Amino acid sequence: MLACAAIVLGAIASQAGAAASAPAGAAPAAAPSAAAEDAPGFEKPALAAPRLYALSIVKVVLVLVFSAIVFYVCHWTFLDTRFVNTNQAAWDGVVLAGAGAGLAAAVLVPVLYVGLPLGAVLFIGASVAYAMHRNGLVTAPLRVLTGAHWTRIGRRLSGRKAVEAEAGAVSAAGRRIVFMGVDDLQVRLEFESEAERRAFREVERVLAAAIGRRASTVGYLARGGKGEVKLRISGQTYGGGDVERPAADHFPALLKRLAGLDPGETRKPQEGRVRAIVGSGQYELRVRTAGTVKGEQVAVRVIDLVASQMRLDQLGLTDLESAAMKEALAARPGLVLLSGPQDSGLTTTLHACLRHFDRYINNVICFEPQTDIEVENIQHILVNQEDGPVAAAEVRSRIRMEPDVVGFDSVYQPEIAGLLAEAAKEHTVIVGIRASDATQALTRLAGLLGSAAPLAERLQAVVNQRLVRLLCPDCK
Template sequence: MEEIPFAFARRNGLLPLEAGEEQVRVAYRGGVKPSAIAELRRRLQRPLTLERVDNERFESLLREVYERSSGEAAQAMEGIGEDMDLQRVASELAEPQDLMETEDDAPVIRLINALLTEAIKEEASDIHIETFESRLVVRFRVDGVLREVLEPPPGLAPLLISRVKVMARLDIAEKRLPQDGRISLRIAGRPVDVRVSTLPVGQGERVVLRLLDKQAGRLDLTHLGMDSDTLARLQRIIHRPHGILLVTGPTGSGKTTTLYAALAAINDRQRNIMTVEDPIEYYIDGVNQTQINTKIDMTFARGLRAILRQDPDVVMVGEIRDAETMEIGIQASLTGHLVLSTLHTNTAIGAVTRLRDMGIEPFLLASSLIGVMAQRLVRLLCPHCRKPYTASEADLAKLGVKRSGTGEQSTITLYDAVGCEACNHLGFRGRTGIYDVIEIDANLRQMIHDGTGEHELERYARESAPSMSQDGARRVLQGDTTLAEVLRVTQAE
């Protein structure tokens, strides 16, 4: 079996199933050429026992056999280190037609290894493999920005995508429907999970590989970039015995990372902590994690109901998507559970308005909410090449800062991005969060109960906590990021 590449089996309609002492049992579909049978016999060096199956059964067996062997491809990555050069591996590839004729999977596996290794080295969050009319493009998302890293021959697309599908245990024959899978492996000694998503497009299929570095799942709250006052507020909220904390922000703003860090902070092995997620991004030791599956009607609401029958102390719900899930969460918080979840709104206080619009009664919100927070991710300036400059009056106005003193004493230095070898000439390296954490006190609780408008709630909240824009201004003044970067992520606030 190991001697026959997937491409040969698929192309020729011949699939070795079982090797006996004297012969090999082979499934075949109609239309097989005698020359292909002869070639298979030559490769295996044994007599063949042929069993005819229909096309549907052949595809099913093909998936089953090569999905079992996908572990072999993952094992091939165990020894991969950081010395693998992506451009060199790509340049050494044979022509796509030659690869198809030789039926050799090894060069494609080497290319995938090199892509994953380079992505980890550059701390990319995603790899995009995209097929266009006359091009095959590979892009990395680094610090939230996509960058083209490779343009292999377009004929390589079917081989590359098929091999990724095999490794992720996906249906290699299904090219009309989107599919999702997962690969677990070690790269340069680091355990990494790869979430795979395929999508049919006009020119074939595109694939996105989301890299989930398992070490990132062990973040604690002190690594999130909060100032001491903001961190203290969040610590007080998550150490409350019951109530709801909502983390808000757009997709990709780090909400899940914050929730995982919060769970890690309260994971003292004396409480039953349970989650329902879509999907599970990182596994946390000591936390019981459940993944939803809409195909079998395992929704957030259904998963949350089931969890509440498991005697939990703390519940994390990946996302509040509807009023039903929120109402169950409220009832859980009112019966002595701490509930953590996320919501898609632009601001922290905006979560209250959003929940009212979903039909949640103000008195229920007032009695259950203990905290709301909003966050965004900003890129960090490369410390090797950032360039200082004197802030103008317009810059200070955007930051909400006033000059103090006169002359040189009133000069405020900000920094801009330049670019160097250390940051791949991007000017930025890494990301950090900016936050707005609001602790619901007695006055704010009463205002929510009374149906007070969002602007009044916001005005009161600002008396005790800085806004996300103000937190961003702090990072700009510290030289961590640029004014343009903070404005980019907060201008819709």
Template sequence: MTTIFPTSDEFLAHLGTSSRLTPEALQRLSSAWRATGQPIDVVMRELGLMPEAELAQAIADFCMIGCAQSVFEADSEMLERMGTDFAARNALLPITGEKGALSLIVADPFSRPAIEAIEFLIGGRLPLIVAPRSTIEEFFRVRKAVRDDGDFSGSHDVAGEEDVDRLLDIAKEAPVIRFVSRIIQRAVDGKATDIHIEPFEDIVRIRLRTDGILQTLETVPRSMAAGITSRIKILSRLNIAERRLPQDGRLRASVRGQEIDFRVSVTPSVHGETVVMRILDRSNVRLELGALGFDEQATAAIAAITRKPNGIFLVTGPTGSGKTTTLYSILNDINDPRWKFFTVEDPVEYRMKGITQLQVDPGIGLTFASALRSVLRQDPDGILIGEIRDEETARIAVQAALTGHLVLSTLHTNSAAGAISRLRNMGIESYLLAATLRGIIGQRLVRRVCEECRHHDSETMCAVCGGSGLAGRQAVYEIMEITDALRDSISRKDDENALEMAAQQVGMRSMREHAHGLVAAGVTTSGEVSRVIDLQGA
């Protein structure tokens, strides 16, 4: 059956009846469009009648299809079949969703000849997604710059004993600067948490971690590796001549007027240096337990524990489980002008008013332990320690709690009970743990069912979740309050299973029980719970 798609004339009439344009503006648009024969979005852009993002959304709404304000990885194989020149000339971009479904990003869905040519090529219809023409043009412009620029070619694939001055020259070339800036901007726009730059034998793969899942952004020639890595090293104040040892650094970049911090890790591999950039975008985070997915009962329980004047409160979980955000949300809740709070971190991830924050720097001897000793001489009421990594830091935390201070920190363990075993393995005696521990949160982050597409079934790829059906994350947790019964269990040196049983007997809901409740409520899926809890161990 042939589907009749809306036309430009119909969209023009819609603009008039929807009051999006004044009669005078509509007349100007109609005259210019009919005189030039250009796509209607091009004419509107040149006349300045509507912002491009708003226009793309208006076209998508009228055609009842998806809209994307940013473009990620194109389907390279399909792009080659279409012909890159044809695709760029017609502002078309094929993309593949998480489930492997092919869609076509377009600036002008009314341009049926070009779209039908693609559908004839693949032997079927494609779901369309509208994007601003400038977004698609930028994709092809940058793609051409990084692949075809004569000054950014294989001559830069310098391996072995590169001259430092040559690396500096490469890193300062315009195509390299544009490419790195573009990757950072696209990561921030896509609300990614990490950027992965991975060299292989023939390519460099760029991936973004969004909602806990890594997705390929694009691949570029191997010849670009030295320039990309050197550029990031310069921005992070790292030694570009050192390629044999791992290096850690930090950088700050301005993205759309917003200052954003990045934590940078560079590690040598057999094909060159791999780079991971953790994005510390404070503007995207609400430091509220409710916003993270903690219900009223959990929030009240945490508040009751952390408002005690002394003791240790821990948040545990694997890397990327939201421990630091939860910890800061707790600190934000209990922050009081009558109290003096310090944080000791590596790095400082969120800047908070009314809190004195220290960033450790082992290079000059400012370790967690030495910073904590200094802080304890500053008359604090409470201390947030970014992470308890070793016995020395753990002992100082215990001593601080014993001398009347509230200590908040994180540990890398799979469960709340696992934190007790971890501290024992560090050498902290059980009787000291029983005396100082007040509560422990074990947590993970699961992706939520996409609110945009959960209530309707459509062939069009959802612009919010990219067709995965999941968008955004929330905490799955267990809260272990250290009651008298648990203190006795800790003092007896009971193992993790016994500690968990003792906690559940006094009302602790396990992480798995909480996760199953979220599945039953339709907040997440059983597959997501299996991925996050079963595969990571909890």
């Protein structure tokens, strides 16, 4: 950006210098001395008429506006490359090169109405190249220059407040929260009574507090005339407080309305989702309901759309562990076994391993019981292992399509385990299994295969993990 600023300032300085000085080759003649004027044969030279230079205000404004846009985009790119965790030096350099070329064309080409469009094309080309690259690294709500993104910009330009400023109530921690639908438009509920309005404030309070405490699941169950809230944090269950009546009577229905579900259906299970914005963070809330004899039970899965895009280097591994993991993944063909107990982040690690591969040149597939988080350029295939032969047939048919990398979350069906072990002879296979330690993981997988021989042939690494709670570096 300093280089871009130097170009603009240099151009303005050169124009100012040109206006203040005579044209090249027309340096003013030295004034004759008094003796020369009195000498015979000498005449006093006539002074040349001064030349005036006009400066177009319109052109100056156009150049300054273009420069301001360039500086803003360069600054945003500098911050965004760190946000999406991409190659900062390379992409900052690409955008800065486009900015420098664009500003140079705008101020150095003699005809401004030719140089300015040329500069805009050069700068926009570099900026769009980075935007396409970073959109491939983030989920849909975080992408730029898309239809939904232009819709949000249009709402702001039409005089409406930004979404982040249109939040409702605030939680006890002062966190504002706003809900967005799958169409990227804000969800606005209409209330029939003051009791519903107050109940909605309780919904906002509970969800904002859960997000603030980094809960993975929020559970709500009517019990004893009031609502009981439970939070699942780092694999442990904690109390989230109670919701008193009359707010407790409206709490489940309001959650279902936010997620686009039928609030009148209280017996059949329902599933829906809604997106929440809290500060600068974006979260997807998966709402599931089920009827009980004591009332309706609601579970809300909280997915951090930014934290869910973690890569291997962000998992908290030591340098030695990270190098060993990358070496194991680079061995093709081969088998990498991931293990851990329930709620230990096994799926997050599996996705981080899959992101390690270049998904533009590799065909990467992932078998999962449910898809909570989608990884860009990966085929997510839903497989219910309870289906037995049907699930095995699905896995077999997909592997026959010759993928380069195969991921499988939490295998426990023997026939499927055998198919994955066979695939490890020709492909890179990453398998997750529920186990309390690495030895138990090997024992369970060998039991599914009926023998340890397939493991001895292609096994590259065995990983067992836990979630470790750390003190906030800013608070401790």
